[in-house]
Each structure stands twice: as structure tokens, then as C-alpha cells.
Amino acid sequence: MAVQPIRKPTRLEPWQDPGQKPYVRIEKVTKTFGDFVAVDEVSLSIYRGEFFALLGGSGSGKTTLLRMLAGFETPTEGKIFIDGVDMAGIPPYERPVNMMFQSYALFPHMSVEQNVAFGLKQDGVGKAEIKERVGAILDLVQLGQFGKRKPHQLSGGQRQRVALARSLVKRPKLLLLDEPLGALDKRLRERTQFELVNIQEKLGVTFIVVTHDQEEAMTMSSRIAVMNHGVIAQTGTPTEIYEYPQSRFVAEFIGSVNMFEGRVVEDQADHVLIRSEDAGCDLYINHAVAVPAGATVGVAVRPEKIALSKEPPANSDGRNVTSGIVREIAYLGDVSIYLVELKTGKTVRVTAPNVVRRTEMPITWDDEVHLSWRPFAGVVLTQ
Amino acid sequence: MKQMGKLAWALWFGYAFLYVPIALLIFYSFNESRLVTVWGGFSTKWYAELLQNDQLLGAAWLSLKVAAMSATASVVLGTVAGLALARFGRFRGRTLFGGMITAPLVMPEVITGLSLLLLFVALEQAIGWPDGRGMTTITIAHTTFTMAYVAVIIQSRLVSLDESLEEAAMDLGARPAKVFFVITLPIIAPAIVSGWLLAFTLSLDDVVVASFVSGPGSTTLPMVIFSSVKFGISPQINALATLMMVVVATGIFIASLVMARQERQRKRDEQMAVQGG
Ligand SMILES: Nc1ncnc2c1ncn2[C@@H]1O[C@H](COP(=O)(O)OP(=O)(O)O)[C@@H](O)[C@H]1O
Ligand SMILES: [Mg+2]
Numbered sequence: 001m002a003v004q005p006i007r008k009p010t011r012l013e014p015w016q017d018p019g020q021k022p023y024v025r026i027e028k029v030t031k032t033f034g035d036f037v038a039v040d041e042v043s044l045s046i047y048r049g050e051f052f053a054l055l056g057g058s059g060s061g062k063t064t065l066l067r068m069l070a071g072f073e074t075p076t077e078g079k080i081f082i083d084g085v086d087m088a089g090i091p092p093y094e095r096p097v098n099m100m101f102q103s104y105a106l107f108p109h110m111s112v113e114q115n116v117a118f119g120l121k122q123d124g125v126g127k128a129e130i131k132e133r134v135g136a137i138l139d140l141v142q143l144g145q146f147g148k149r150k151p152h153q154l155s156g157g158q159r160q161r162v163a164l165a166r167s168l169v170k171r172p173k174l175l176l177l178d179e180p181l182g183a184l185d186k187r188l189r190e191r192t193q194f195e196l197v198n199i200q201e202k203l204g205v206t207f208i209v210v211t212h213d214q215e216e217a218m219t220m221s222s223r224i225a226v227m228n229h230g231v232i233a234q235t236g237t238p239t240e241i242y243e244y245p246q247s248r249f250v251a252e253f254i255g256s257v258n259m260f261e262g263r264v265v266e267d268q269a270d271h272v273l274i275r276s277e278d279a280g281c282d283l284y285i286n287h288a289v290a291v292p293a294g295a296t297v298g299v300a301v302r303p304e305k306i307a308l309s310k311e312p313p314a315n316s317d318g319r320n321v322t323s324g325i326v327r328e329i330a331y332l333g334d335v336s337i338y339l340v341e342l343k344t345g346k347t348v349r350v351t352a353p354n355v356v357r358r359t360e361m362p363i364t365w366d367d368e369v370h371l372s373w374r375p376f377a378g379v380v381l382t383q
Numbered sequence: 384m385k386q387m388g389k390l391a392w393a394l395w396f397g398y399a400f401l402y403v404p405i406a407l408l409i410f411y412s413f414n415e416s417r418l419v420t421v422w423g424g425f426s427t428k429w430y431a432e433l434l435q436n437d438q439l440l441g442a443a444w445l446s447l448k449v450a451a452m453s454a455t456a457s458v459v460l461g462t463v464a465g466l467a468l469a470r471f472g473r474f475r476g477r478t479l480f481g482g483m484i485t486a487p488l489v490m491p492e493v494i495t496g497l498s499l500l501l502l503f504v505a506l507e508q509a510i511g512w513p514d515g516r517g518m519t520t521i522t523i524a525h526t527t528f529t530m531a532y533v534a535v536i537i538q539s540r541l542v543s544l545d546e547s548l549e550e551a552a553m554d555l556g557a558r559p560a561k562v563f564f565v566i567t568l569p570i571i572a573p574a575i576v577s578g579w580l581l582a583f584t585l586s587l588d589d590v591v592v593a594s595f596v597s598g599p600g601s602t603t604l605p606m607v608i609f610s611s612v613k614f615g616i617s618p619q620i621n622a623l624a625t626l627m628m629v630v631v632a633t634g635i636f637i638a639s640l641v642m643a644r645q646e647r648q649r650k651r652d653e654q655m656a657v658q659g660g
């Protein structure tokens with residue numbers, strides 16, 4: 001994963017500050033459709049100004065959770081508070097929230113301007129002010145020229161920005177975005193990610209974004225909640241989620257990962273030692289885990305944290321070092337992916353930057369190579 | 384080639400079967416002679432005579448009024464029914480209602496007519512309304528069976544309408560009633576127009592149901608035609624039938640144009656959705 005968060009880390013983050021009150025509080029919310037549990041006892045606290053991502057595969061309940069915040073679905077159980085107010089029984093048209101729909105839901109019989117002005121009209125804002133605010137927001141999304149067009153006369157990217165403008169023009173405190181970039185092609189999506197973050201920071205609106213694209217979630221958000229089958233698997237900053245996944249699901253869902261199975265043989269305050277048949281070596285990890293010696297655990301090691309060499313690493317104690325044969329090499333330009341078959345039969349994925357030209361690369365197909373990684377690279381997973 | 388020839392013949396024969404009687408009717412409406420099947424030269428005198436015939440004109444006027452009123456009523460009721468079936472989720476007995484709304488489409492007209500007549504008679508005895516049978520009862524009767532067609536048209540349009548449009552409007556602060564009038568109604572307007580035209584045409588056509596529920600002095604045009612034909616076909620009736628056909632054909636033509644436009648719009652919407660809109 002070469003992706004870095006767009007935003008710079010700043011100040012004390014609100015979720016670490018016990019004095020902060022969450023802007024949105026979701027308390028043990030469950031939603032069932034018949035016998036099917038779409039959202040299962042979800043609890044979340046989201047703070048003012050956050051760019052919060054709900055990340056999960058298709059059908060994991062992200063949209064349903066968002067629709068409960070907007071008021072289109074009623075939680076079967078649990079409570080939702082926005083700005084301290086219980087949202088139970090408050091219809092969508094009275095919530096201080098706006099939503100950008102996955103399908104954009106632009107009104108086909110109205111021009112771009114009329115679409116954007118719609119929300120202001122409902123609030124009884126004066127004509128002159130409507131004109132001014134619509135103009136300003138269309139300029140912000142760079143659609144000043146397109147006000148008179150109908151939605152079907154716009155490209156996909158332009159429609160996306162109309163939908164964004166329409167949901168922002170009422171200056172909501174909280175904006176819900178359902179797969180806002182899902183329908184755009186890759187290039188446009190990357191550019192729009194930056195625009196979205198810029199607009200969000202400029203207006204200071206709290207964003208909750210639903211996405212199934214982990215790169216998108218990693219680059220844009222301040223925090224991510226990973227959802228799986230209606231349950232929140234983990235909540236944390238992009239770095240936390242990537243570097244310290246708490247479960248196999250999260251480790252495997254975000255980026256790619258090598259999983260080694262093993263048994264805890266040494267369990268100390270500052271390290272653990274795990275004997276792994278899979279890896280063909282002992283795994284030494286420099287942090288403690290809350291599992292007793294003898295327990296079976298998984299160890300996740302990211303492909304980019306493994307070093308490849310033709311010579312055995314110097315002054316090694318045999319821990320976190322194994323060897324195998326290179327079976328596949330995928331050249332991606334900036335990095336190459338090596339699939340190495342260990343003596344134990346397990347295939348390990350390694351990514352390495354291409355520091356030299358491809359033709360000069362020392363490691364090639366069917367070479368015997370040594371793999372090694374540092375004590376901090378592995379993450380012990382019990383679930 | 385030979386195959387094609389046979390097919391073409393079959394096609395011609397089929398169309399001839401459909402349209403020769405109508406062509407003959409139009410042709411003989413311009414016949415000079417009083418004898419319907421003997422050509423006596425071209426003339427428009429039957430049309431002129433038709434315009435003098437107060438009974439026919441009265442019946443035509445009644446038919447148009449009934450058709451317009453019942454079409455309007457059935458559009459209102461049919462839209463409500465279509466909306467309920469397409470939008471209000473899975474309420475109890477929705478499948479039953481969904482099936483029942485289409486029943487009048489296949490119900491024999493004599494049964495519809497008879498049952499409505501019984502209803503009106505019973506109502507008159509019970510509450511004194513409707514007072515006798517006439518325009519009101521015909522209009523109500525026509526509304527009941529044309530409404531089913533309208534409801535089906537509206538429902539199918541609503542099913543293909545992206546529900547998130549309505550949700551988006553609500554999200555932006557519009558109350559449900561406002562959403563209906565400002566978003567839903569304008570978008571489904573073509574379906575409503577074609578529903579109205581269809582209802583209008585059906586009402587204008589009907590002779591069976593109207594015969595059951597009409598009273599003395601309230602005879603619709605098809606009823607007049609039907610009864611006068613019993614005493615022999617007159618060229619005047621041919622002229623009248625030609626005019627009616629023009630009205631009905633125009634109605635159907637406009638309805639299908641509107642439907643075609645709506646279909647194109649729907650396709651475009653769908654494409655938009657696929658391309659990311
Ligand atoms: N109105 C509904 N009725 C029945 N099932 C639903 C409804 N809405 C969503 N679901 C089901 O809930 C699950 C989660 O859906 P959704 O929240 O849309 O997932 P996601 O947005 O993560 O792809 C899906 O399996 C879906 O079929
Ligand atoms: Mg979804």
C-alpha cells in the first residue's frame with residue numbers, strides 16, 4: 001500500500017480528548033429486515049469536523065446505517081443522537097443532516113440551479129439569497145457555467161458535483177455521503193478525493209462517507225470504521241487500521257497481508273515468541289499480547305515489511321527469517337510483487353520498491369531467496 | 384424469397400382483415416345514396432345531416448362529458464391506488480390488492496355492468512342517492528373500470544422511478560405532500576396523461592356497462608349507434624362512426640406518443656444511472 005493519508009496529523013484528535021462531546025452518537029443500533037440482521041448492535045461516536053469513513057464490502061450494512069442517520073430507516077433497537085438530540089421519531093425533513101445519494105438522485109425535470117436551490121426553497125430563504133448561495137456553491141464545485149443545464153446534459157463527474165453542491169448548499173452540520181465517488185472512473189476518482197477533502201476542511205462540515213474502497217477510505221478519512229456483516233470490526237485512524245488490525249478480517253480486508261499460524265511459546269511483557277510451522281521459523285514480536293503461552297494465534301505480516309535477499313541476513317538469530325523459491329514476479333513500475341514459495345509449502349507475498357531497472361534486478365524467477373522482517377512488523381491476531 | 388413472399392401475403396391478409404371493414408365504413412360514409420351498400424357518388428351530406436340531428440349530438444355531448452369526467456376521476460383514484468401499491472412498502476394484503484386492482488381488466492363487462500346496476504339500485508333505496516340513473520351513474524361506472532387501467536399504468540411507472548429522488552427531496556426539507564406535488568407528479572406526468580387518454584377512450588367506447596346503468600334520457604353515443612343499427616344501417620351512422628373513430632384514434636395516437644417519449648426518458652435515466660448518474 002503506497003497510499004498515504006492526504007491530511008496532515010494535527011493537534012490533539014477529538015476522539016482522544018475526553019473533554020470533547022461527540023457530535024453523532026450511535027448507541028447499540030440494530031436494524032433487522034424480517035429475520036435478516038443488516039446492522040448489528042453498532043455503537044459509534046463521531047466528532048465535529050471529522051471525515052469519518054464507513055468501510056465494508058457490499059451488503060455489510062453501510063448504507064442501512066447511513067439511512068438510519070438520515071431518517072429513512074428506523075432502528076429496530078438502539079438510539080441515535082445528533083448534537084445531543086435523540087433522533088427517534090424525527091422525520092428526514094427535520095433533521096440537521098443532508099445526504100448525498102449513491103445514485104446522486106438529481107431531479108431530472110429541474111436544471112442544475114433548480115436542483116441546488118431546492119433545499120433552500122423548502123426553508124423559505126429569500127430569492128436574492130438563494131441566487132447568491134446557489135451561485136457561490138456552484139462556483140465552489142466549479143460548475144458556475146452549467147447552472148442552466150439539465151442533469152442528463154452533464155457528465156458523470158459533473159453530476160457528482162451537482163449532487164455534492166445540492167447537499168452542501170443548506171450548510172448542514174453533518175453530511176452523509178453514500179459511495180460519493182463510486183460511479184467515477186479511477187483517474188477522476190483520485191482527483192475528486194482531494195477536492196472532497198478540501199471542501200470538507202474549508203466548510204468545516206462533519207462528513208460520514210460510505211465506501212467499499214479501502215484506498216479511498218485510507219486517503220480521505222480521519223477515522224475509519226470497518227464493517228462486516230452488519231458489525232463494526234474495528235474503528236481507528238487509517239494508520240491504526242493498517243498497522244494494528246485487531247482481527248484477521250480487518251488485516252485481510254485492508255491491503256494485502258501474509259498470515260502465519262503458530263503457537264505462543266514465550267509470553268513476556270516486552271515480547272512474544274511464536275513457533276510457526278507455516279513460516280518455518282520462530283516469529284519474534286516486540287510487543288506483548290494478552291494470550292497465554294500455548295495458545296494458537298495468527299501473525300499478520302504486510303508484504304512491504306518483508307525484505308528479500310539472496311544472501312542470508314547477517315547476524316541473524318534465526319527468528320523472523322525464512323527462505324523459499326521465487327515463483328512469480330509482477331512488475332508494477334514503482335514496485336514489484338514477488339510470490340515466494342517457502343519450504344513449508346506456504347506462499348508469501350512480498351512487495352519491494354524497484355530501486356534499479358528491471359533488467360538489472362538481482363532476483364529473478366526460481367531463485368532461492370531469504371525473507372526477513374523486523375520485530376515490529378508482525379501483528380498477533382487472536383480472532 | 385418464396386418464403387418471404389408467403390409471409391408478406393400473410394401480413395397483408397392480416398392487416399386487410401383488420402382494416403378493410405373500417406375502410407369500408409369510412410368509404411360509405413361519403414356515399415350519396417341512402418342505400419348503404421350501393422355506391423351513388425361522393426357526398427358529404429350525411430355529415431351535414433348529422434349536425435342537424437339533435438338526438439345524436441346530445442348523445443355525443445353526453446358521451447364526451449362522461450368520458451372527460453370519468454377519465455379525470457379515474458386518474459385521481461388510479462394515481463392514489465398506484466402510489467399505494469408501488470410505494471407504501473409491504474402493507475398487509477398488498478399482494479391481494481395488487482391482484483384485485485387488475486381484476487376489472489379481465490372481468491366480463493356484463494358482470495361489471497350488472498353488479499354496478501345492483502349497487503346503484505341498492506344505494507338509491509338505502510340513502511336516496513344516486514337519484515335515478517343517468518349521467519352520474521354512467522360516470523361512476525366508467526370510473527370504476529377505467530381506474531384499474533390507470534392504476535396499472537401509474538404503478539408500473541412508479542416502480543421504475545428511482546425512490547431516492549423522493550428521499551432526496553425529503554432530505555432537503557420537503558414534506559411528503561410537497562414531495563409528491565413537486566417531484567413525483569411532474570416526473571410521472573406523462574404516465575398520467577396517457578392514463579387519462581386511455582380512460583377517456585375506454586369510456587367513449589363502452590356500450591355494455593353504460594347500457595346497464597343509464598336511465599331514460601341519458602343515452603351515450605355508442606348506445607345510440609347500437610340501437611339504431613337494429614333498424615338497419617344508415618349512412619348517417621357511418622358518418623358518425625367515422626367521426627368517433629377519428630376522436631378515438633387521435634386519443635390513442637397521442638397516448639402512445641406520450642408513452643414512447645416516457646419510455647425514451649426512462650431509458651435515458653437508466654443509462655444515466657449506469658454511467659454514474
Ligand atoms: N429495505 C430492505 N429490505 C430488506 N433487506 C434490505 C433492505 N435494505 C437493505 N437490505 C439488506 O441489508 C443488507 C445490507 O444492505 P446495505 O446497507 O445496502 O449494504 P451496503 O451498503 O454495505 O452494501 C443487504 O444484504 C441488503 O440486502
Ligand atoms: Mg450501499
